[in-house]
Amino acid sequence: MxxxxxxxxxxxxxxxxxxxxxIAALKARFAxxxxxxxxxxxxHGRDESxxxxxxxxxxxxxxxxxxxxxxxxxxxxxxxxxxPFGVGSSLEGHLLAVQGGISIDMGGxxxxxxINAEDLTVTVQAGVTRKQLNEAVKSTGLFFPIDPGxxxxxxxxxxxxxxxxxxxxxxxxxENVLALEVVTASSDVIRTGTRAKKSSAGYDLTRLxxxxxxxxxxxxxxxxxxxxLPEAISAAICSFPxxxxxxxxxxxxxxMGVPIARVELIDANSVRMVNAHSKLSLREEPMLLMxxxxxxxxxxxxxxxxxxxxxxxxxxxxxxASTAEERxxxxxxxxNAYFAxxxxxxxxxxxxTDTCVPISRLADCLLDSITEADASGIPYFLVGxxxxxxxxxxxxxxxxxxxxxxxxxxxxxxxxxxxxxxEGTCTGEHGVGLHKMxxxxxETGDGAVNMMRTIKRALDPKNIMNPGKIFTL
Amino acid sequence: MxxxxxxxxxxxxxxxxxxxxxIAALKARFAxxxxxxxxxxxxHGRDESxxxxxxxxxxxxxxxxxxxxxxxxxxxxxxxxxxPFGVGSSLEGHLLAVQGGISIDMGGxxxxxxINAEDLTVTVQAGVTRKQLNEAVKSTGLFFPIDPGxxxxxxxxxxxxxxxxxxxxxxxxxENVLALEVVTASSDVIRTGTRAKKSSAGYDLTRLxxxxxxxxxxxxxxxxxxxxLPEAISAAICSFPxxxxxxxxxxxxxxMGVPIARVELIDANSVRMVNAHSKLSLREEPMLLMxxxxxxxxxxxxxxxxxxxxxxxxxxxxxxASTAEERxxxxxxxxNAYFAxxxxxxxxxxxxTDTCVPISRLADCLLDSITEADASGIPYFLVGxxxxxxxxxxxxxxxxxxxxxxxxxxxxxxxxxxxxxxEGTCTGEHGVGLHKMxxxxxETGDGAVNMMRTIKRALDPKNIMNPGKIFTL
Numbered sequence: 001m002x003x004x005x006x007x008x009x010x011x012x013x014x015x016x017x018x019x020x021x022x023i024a025a026l027k028a029r030f031a032x033x034x035x036x037x038x039x040x041x042x043x044h045g046r047d048e049s050x051x052x053x054x055x056x057x058x059x060x061x062x063x064x065x066x067x068x069x070x071x072x073x074x075x076x077x078x079x080x081x082x083x084p085f086g087v088g089s090s091l092e093g094h095l096l097a098v099q100g101g102i103s104i105d106m107g108g109x110x111x112x113x114x115i116n117a118e119d120l121t122v123t124v125q126a127g128v129t130r131k132q133l134n135e136a137v138k139s140t141g142l143f144f145p146i147d148p149g150x151x152x153x154x155x156x157x158x159x160x161x162x163x164x165x166x167x168x169x170x171x172x173x174x175e176n177v178l179a180l181e182v183v184t185a186s187s188d189v190i191r192t193g194t195r196a197k198k199s200s201a202g203y204d205l206t207r208l209x210x211x212x213x214x215x216x217x218x219x220x221x222x223x224x225x226x227x228x229l230p231e232a233i234s235a236a237i238c239s240f241p242x243x244x245x246x247x248x249x250x251x252x253x254x255x256m257g258v259p260i261a262r263v264e265l266i267d268a269n270s271v272r273m274v275n276a277h278s279k280l281s282l283r284e285e286p287m288l289l290m291x292x293x294x295x296x297x298x299x300x301x302x303x304x305x306x307x308x309x310x311x312x313x314x315x316x317x318x319x320x321a322s323t324a325e326e327r328x329x330x331x332x333x334x335x336n337a338y339f340a341x342x343x344x345x346x347x348x349x350x351x352x353t354d355t356c357v358p359i360s361r362l363a364d365c366l367l368d369s370i371t372e373a374d375a376s377g378i379p380y381f382l383v384g385x386x387x388x389x390x391x392x393x394x395x396x397x398x399x400x401x402x403x404x405x406x407x408x409x410x411x412x413x414x415x416x417x418x419x420x421x422x423e424g425t426c427t428g429e430h431g432v433g434l435h436k437m438x439x440x441x442x443e444t445g446d447g448a449v450n451m452m453r454t455i456k457r458a459l460d461p462k463n464i465m466n467p468g469k470i471f472t473l
Numbered sequence: 474m475x476x477x478x479x480x481x482x483x484x485x486x487x488x489x490x491x492x493x494x495x496i497a498a499l500k501a502r503f504a505x506x507x508x509x510x511x512x513x514x515x516x517h518g519r520d521e522s523x524x525x526x527x528x529x530x531x532x533x534x535x536x537x538x539x540x541x542x543x544x545x546x547x548x549x550x551x552x553x554x555x556x557p558f559g560v561g562s563s564l565e566g567h568l569l570a571v572q573g574g575i576s577i578d579m580g581g582x583x584x585x586x587x588i589n590a591e592d593l594t595v596t597v598q599a600g601v602t603r604k605q606l607n608e609a610v611k612s613t614g615l616f617f618p619i620d621p622g623x624x625x626x627x628x629x630x631x632x633x634x635x636x637x638x639x640x641x642x643x644x645x646x647x648e649n650v651l652a653l654e655v656v657t658a659s660s661d662v663i664r665t666g667t668r669a670k671k672s673s674a675g676y677d678l679t680r681l682x683x684x685x686x687x688x689x690x691x692x693x694x695x696x697x698x699x700x701x702l703p704e705a706i707s708a709a710i711c712s713f714p715x716x717x718x719x720x721x722x723x724x725x726x727x728x729m730g731v732p733i734a735r736v737e738l739i740d741a742n743s744v745r746m747v748n749a750h751s752k753l754s755l756r757e758e759p760m761l762l763m764x765x766x767x768x769x770x771x772x773x774x775x776x777x778x779x780x781x782x783x784x785x786x787x788x789x790x791x792x793x794a795s796t797a798e799e800r801x802x803x804x805x806x807x808x809n810a811y812f813a814x815x816x817x818x819x820x821x822x823x824x825x826t827d828t829c830v831p832i833s834r835l836a837d838c839l840l841d842s843i844t845e846a847d848a849s850g851i852p853y854f855l856v857g858x859x860x861x862x863x864x865x866x867x868x869x870x871x872x873x874x875x876x877x878x879x880x881x882x883x884x885x886x887x888x889x890x891x892x893x894x895x896e897g898t899c900t901g902e903h904g905v906g907l908h909k910m911x912x913x914x915x916e917t918g919d920g921a922v923n924m925m926r927t928i929k930r931a932l933d934p935k936n937i938m939n940p941g942k943i944f945t946l
Binding site: 118121161192197211212297301388427428436439440445447457470 | 589591592593594633634635636640644645647648657661662663664665667668669670671672673674675676677678680681683684685689700701703724727728729730767768770771774827829830831832833834861862863893896897898899900901902903904905909912913916917918920921922924925927928930931932943944
């Protein structure tokens with residue numbers, strides 16, 4: 001699944017030298033926590049994207065902020081790139097050492113530092129994963145809602161401004177990170193934000209770092225908001241005669257201001273794949289997976305209203321999952337959709353789209369793109385955080401067939417152009433990485449990208465922090 | 474009320490020359506829309522802060538983005554500062570021409586550009602005020618919740634990252650601005666963000682601009698989120714035997730996750746002043762003003778739970794305001810608290826505090842500060858967006874008595890230090906401006922402020938955008 005691939009789609013790669021003196025200095029500082037073994041480097045030089053590049057020259061396993069400071073300081077001394085690594089679940093090539101350099105594995109920084117249940121906040125090291133975090137706060141009656149498909153680290157999720165199925169109600173990492181500790185390109189440790197819920201204290205460095213994809217610093221600690229577990233939760237599946245019917249239902253749910261916690265579209269292809277992968281027997285039709293949070297009566301009200309809206313659009317077979325077990329099975333299936341799809345075509349790679357549009361434009365954006373995908377002959381699946389106007393086509397390409405990649409990229413291109421025309425964005429949650437640099441230029445225009453470049457040059461004059469991502473310098 | 478004051482508390486002022494050639498060029502470009510009349514300059518050279526400085530050398534009345542571009546371009550050519558002006562309601566000296574320069578009055582840019590009701594967004598020019606905006610969207614069944622006391626412009630509210638009474642439920646400008654048009658220091662027009670609800674498309678320039686207090690560019694257009702008017706609204710006042718009882722009730726409301734829309738603390742001093750100013754007869758005891766939004770049953774549930782919590786803390790005289798008229802009277806009184814206080818001591822100036830702490834620390838932060846304020850002998854009032862942990866003391870000083878200012882500043886200093894020890898911030902919503910630069914250094918440390926300075930120098934190398942605010946360069 002991770003065999004090297006042609007890299008013809010990557011921006012021009014300029015591998016920088018990694019002097020042996022740097023490797024020696026890292027070994028002296030980190031001993032066995034600095035590895036140059038090929039297998040370790042290769043494991044840290046790839047992600048879930050469909051790209052490949054030579055692996056980093058070394059991997060440092062950080063255990064605390066000071067480790068990160070020293071690794072960045074040494075790398076800076078030798079002008080060598082630094083790439084933070086969480087669990088490797090990026091879909092956009094964020095972890096690839098396209099200009100060489102060293103990888104800093106943050107997995108050892110996995111301590112939950114302080115749970116402030118009475119303030120609904122928690123502070124963690126960057127290597128803590130979302131599932132680990134939820135396990136740690138379980139006894140407090142609180143939870144952390146943000147759930148990208150993978151069990152990503154909080155550091156990685158911050159760096160890509162991740163979201164997921166709960167974002168329609170609870171927001172994304174943008175809304176949920178309160179404060180950060182960051183190691184800058186000059187190997188200084190800075191703190192941004194406080195535990196106060198709001199602040200007007202100067203530039204919003206927290207939100208500048210959130211979504212900066214490792215290009216402005218290494219995030220080492222994160223304070224995020226927690227939420228009281230709802231008194232009542234209920235989940236439901238509803239099948240629809242068409243994707244259009246499911247989408248129109250969603251648009252009405254949002255426009256009416258229903259505080260739905262999750263509303264996920266799954267196309268018939270995905271249902272088929274999920275059924276095969278998770279041994280389920282869901283109706284192989286387009287469906288919405290929904291969840292309602294609130295008081296028992298609040299949940300009931302929401303559910304009744306949504307059932308009515310769904311019914312008006314031909315939705316049927318509203319099935320309720322009221323026990324925690326049934327719900328977990330449902331959402332696990334949803335979260336496994338990606339892996340179910342990969343399994344459905346052995347040896348394939350996924351080219352994943354990530355457009356997000358204003359809710360009223362969702363049907364326009366989606367339906368034409370489905371027609372194009374169907375016509376292409378490339379197997380695909382479609383899932384969407386449709387309550388946010390965000391959805392993902394996953395084109396399943398055979399990496400040995402360059403033509404397939406070409407077709408998939410053309411589909412993506414048409415989709416992004418459509419989304420931008422509809423006042424949306426090329427990426428709702430995966431980030432720009434290597435793949436969407438040109439789309440970013442089209443989306444924001446030269447002016448905004450030039451401002452990003454100016455900030456990058458000012459904060460990282462040697463261009464050592466995950467260079468070659470988001471934009472070319 | 475706005476007589477010049479001693480400026481001994483201002484950071485060192487270096488007035489820059491405004492060459493007559495610049496004035497001539499502005500007059501040539503803007504004709505009668507460029508004024509050098511003293512009365513106009515003085516009106517644009519002060520705000521609601523207790524500071525004074527010489528007025529700007531000229532005022533340009535902008536009517537469109539191109540006007541702003543030309544004003545900035547000319548100012549840049551002559552190295553002269555540019556200060557955007559909304560309605561002049563800053564409490565922190567943001568509008569003062571401490572280094573000279575020209576003021577750009579944005580009041581003429583007051584068009585609502587597009588209401589996208591079906592997407593719950595609206596795009597406005599920067600000079601639109603919050604009340605004007607709500608008037609414009611009224612017929613859609615939507616509203617814009619953010620309400621600083623004054624009827625500020627959306628440009629000013631974005632620049633200071635404003636919030637207000639509804640922020641506990643709907644967030645601040647940080648959470649509610651989706652996209653901006655900004656004229657940069659190099660007089661380029663950039664666009665940040667899109668109308669999509671979320672995005673991972675590169676650095677979050679929108680949130681870098683929100684809260685930058687005019688120091689990184691002039692905000693000319695703003696896209697914000699709107700919300701469906703709740704099906705049911707109910708408001709209530711509840712008096713408490715002590716501020717502590719009111720605060721403890723608030724803490725429990727938040728910790729239980731009640732989605733309360735507003736929960737405002739008003740101390741007995743404020744009630745007295747408001748009664749006098751607004752011809753009301755509220756009980757002159759500490760009170761919470763609350764509002765609940767939701768479905769009729771949801772509102773009922775919330776209100777019942779809150780009443781129970783209040784009762785446990787000795788809250789009594791729960792009075793309901795169910796008609797829109799009664800509610801408006803109540804909230805108008807709350808919004809007029811500042812002006813009521815100013816009137817209570819003729820000729821006074823207000824030194825306003827703005828700390829915000831994690832909710833569990835609210836009582837600790839507040840109660841000691843009240844003891845100190847009571848002991849000082851300075852008349853004061855206290856109001857707070859306590860659901861967010863944010864509150865304001867207003868010390869009413871006689872500007873002719875330097876001793877009073879000194880005492881008030883010392884109180885503020887003690888309060889800020891206390892808030893920072895409790896992991897809070899020196900400013901929840903008013904911004905840093907001229908007044909809180911030292912506090913900002915204490916709060917974030919040199920590292921973060923130096924990063925802000927680096928960004929400022931990179932984006933505004935001539936230091937012409939509202940210089941001398943947030944930090945010294």
